[in-house]
Amino acid sequence: MTAAVRAEGVEFAFTPGEPVLCGAALEVAAGEVVAVRGRSGSGKSTFLLCLAGILAPQAGRIEIAGRDLTVLDDDGRSAVRRTSLGFVFQFGELVAELDLLGNVALPLELLGVRRSRAARHAGALLDELGLGPLARRRPGEVSGGQAQRAAVARALVHRPAVVLADEPTGSLDEENAATVLDALVGLAVRRSAALVLVTHDDRVAERASRSVTLVDGAVTDAWSAR
Ligand SMILES: Nc1ncnc2c1ncn2[C@@H]1O[C@H](COP(=O)(O)OP(=O)(O)OP(=O)(O)O)[C@@H](O)[C@H]1O
């Protein structure tokens, strides 16, 4: 079976001679939740941006849902992002001018789904995450935790094969972090998405099927090198 994410020998440097990733590798199956850990500056966000096809590694292979990003041009990578990837960041980065429903419907509309149908799917997902009554509010009119749950809905509404999350609960208090994490992990597992979750938080990592750690630009198994 094809892994949802398969990264091999990924090398990346922002500045020549100062490598951030040196041979990073990771495989994630559909329905699997992998926590990526490592100290600040170890390259976690950089690795995630490579997996997203936003940064282009200088060497290595990155396959998302069976498509090798490293041989695609910008348009090809954008197409993979639209169809096969969902993102959640530390700050939801929802579109301030759109209400929650509009934000969650957006990935479907970008795929050409008719507006009414996109709104129906988005509304059902907001209901599933307990946000139905807030669907017509803008991000600035809901709490941080509610906005972050809407960001989770937006990341998964188009049923991507892979969801990439960078400190998705980093800006929230404990209670809200738990609610957002429940929404993210629950939805990813129910929809058989592969979830790659960058986190500093032990409680977040405990929800993962597996943890890996970035050390010296490479991915190691387990917790020992934290
Ligand atoms: N746009 C950039 N230009 C140049 N160097 C960068 C850039 N972004 C990150 N770096 C450097 O790359 C290294 C890895 O950064 P990265 O943001 O991937 O770390 P991280 O593991 O996500 O850290 P944190 O836990 O603090 O979020 C760091 O040394 C950082 O200073």
Ligand SMILES: [Mg+2]
């Ligand atoms: Mg980071």
